[in-house]
Amino acid sequence: MTEVLEQGLTVLSIGFSSVFVFLCILIVAMGIQAKVIAYLNKIFPVAVAESAAPKAIKASDDSEVAIAIACATLKQNHG
Secondary structure (H helix, E strand, O other): OHHHHHHHHHHHHHHHHHHHHHHHHHHHHHHHHHHHHHHHHHHOOOOOOOOOOOOOOOOOHHHHHHHHHHHHHHHHHHO
């Protein structure tokens, strides 16, 4: 019984430590990647396209009245 428990703890520790090492490597790699991308952004900046301000769409009074009627009808029919 103790051999099975020892094997289980060995597998558990190998699994946890392999995941821990992988996550540490991942964190370091992401940090390096962030520095490389920041350096590349200084060399090759992204051009920002200037666009006109989006025009506001004004709903007509008829569509607002239609929405109000639909809401009232829905409320009357469903509670």
